[in-house]
Amino acid sequence: MKTARKWMLSVIVFAGVLLILSACGSQQTESKQTGSSSTPASTSDMSSSIMMNKGETAPEFSLLDLKGNTVGLSDIQGKKVYVKYWASWCSICLAGLEDLNNLAGQNNDFQVITIVTPDYKGEKSSQAFTEWFDQQPYDNITVLLDEKGVWAKKFGVRAYPSSFYIGSDGILAKSQPGHASNEQIMESLQEIL
DSSP, X not given: OHHHHHHXXXXXXHHHXXXXXXXXXOOOOOBTTTTBEEEEOSSTTOOSEEEEOOSOBOOOOEEEETTSOEEEGGGXXXXXXXXXXXXXXXXXXXXXXXXXXXXXXSOOSEEEEEEEOTTSTTOOOHHHHHHHHTTSSOOSOEEEEOGGGHHHHHHTOOBSSEEEEEOTTSBEXXXXXXXXXXXXXXXXXXXXX
């Protein structure tokens, strides 16, 4: 009986580890839509890959924010932009929101935008998401609603969270699936135009 309990405990622990590792989606190793190649991440806390873009213009999204205002990439023309795709069901995404809120509240030479995909890949409807997010303490984060993941498909989002770095020239310079710390975000944005 003791051996059966140890075996069952081992199975439960193993299943828990697998669940945590797969909690927020699969990793992207190559983006066919952007034609980018992948290179290994240099940080030890990330097992995902970084995609260096070959000079294509970032998708020209125009989306509604949670207050019903239209925000488009062309509205931020001439400024670097950090775009984070995330989901309300993703524990890794939620764990990084406080830091991202702090980053978005700072006076930087770049804009922080986050995008969620209502009614796509398990995300709540726009109304349910907005009601939920309004209860959260993140006043500095701009959240845009990409209904049914139309723009997520154009960006090539395959995992949540995913980061996209757009230069002041509108070029998608880099994409990276997985969590990115504020330090990584700032370093990446300093490397691009």
